[in-house]
Amino acid sequence: AQSVTQLGSHVSVSEGALVLLRCNYSSSVPPYLFWYVQYPNQGLQLLLKYTTGATLVKGINGFEAEFKKSETSFHLTKPSAHMSDAAEYFCAVSPQGGSEKLVFGKGTKLTVNP
Amino acid sequence: SAVISQKPSRDICQRGTSLTIQCQVDSQVTMMFWYRQQPGQSLTLIATANQGSEATYESGFVIDKFPISRPNLTFSTLTVSNMSPEDSSIYLCSVVGTSGLGQYFGPGTRLTVT
Numbered sequence: 001a002q003s004v005t006q007l008g009s010h011v012s013v014s015e016g017a018l019v020l021l022r023c024n025y026s027s028s029v030p031p032y033l034f035w036y037v038q039y040p041n042q043g044l045q046l047l048l049k050y051t052t053g054a055t056l057v058k059g060i061n062g063f064e065a066e067f068k069k070s071e072t073s074f075h076l077t078k079p080s081a082h083m084s085d086a087a088e089y090f091c092a093v094s095p096q097g098g099s100e101k102l103v104f105g106k107g108t109k110l111t112v113n114p
Numbered sequence: 115s116a117v118i119s120q121k122p123s124r125d126i127c128q129r130g131t132s133l134t135i136q137c138q139v140d141s142q143v144t145m146m147f148w149y150r151q152q153p154g155q156s157l158t159l160i161a162t163a164n165q166g167s168e169a170t171y172e173s174g175f176v177i178d179k180f181p182i183s184r185p186n187l188t189f190s191t192l193t194v195s196n197m198s199p200e201d202s203s204i205y206l207c208s209v210v211g212t213s214g215l216g217q218y219f220g221p222g223t224r225l226t227v228t
Binding site for chain 1: 147155156158172206208215216217218220221
């Protein structure tokens with residue numbers, strides 16, 4: 001069975017600072033990993049995904065994530081936070097590329113301070 | 115990616131009544147899913163909507179409470195039956211992208227049961 005742990009339900013950074021949102025997964029098969037963002041009162045938007053191949057994945061809005069199998073991690077980073085990045089971020093795992101159900105972490109709410 | 119719409123976007127309903135939520139996609143998709151996001155929580159898969167056959171429900175969700183229809187490859191409905199305040203949630207549909215890698219979500223239906 002798959003599971004996802006997001007460390008830190010709330011993360012606060014200053015505008016221009018590094019954003020680091022942590023995600024660890026558990027999977028009995030090679031995982032497919034995803035990060036989604038949810039802005040207030042909106043649905044989920046796919047930020048980026050890891051399937052196979054290159055372990056450093058670049059997504060939209062300047063975000064990237066690195067798949068580290070040895071650490072079972074898929075942390076999300078952005079070098080410089082912008083006010084518009086304030087949202088909730090969800091890490092998710094799927095055993096078969098997202099064509100089956102996604103198992104979500106509990107989410108991390110990012111606050112960006114001016 | 116596919117454009118997904120949901121109706122209604124929000125509703126306030128009385129306990130004991132039922133609400134049907136529609137999900138429309140602008141292109142044919144093979145896989146469609148329904149998720150629930152309870153207040154302040156992450157997303158939980160309710161069921162996989164199968165075209166032309168009965169939906170596949172996750173543990174803890176039953177057809178009598180959440181009947182689902184999927185008459186074709188672009189449309190699905192989820193009914194929340196005999197509602198109670200505990201059903202107050204955001205309900206989201208998702209589809210698998212054409213690449214088969216990753217799911218894309220509709221904007222959600224925000225349901226409040228009084």
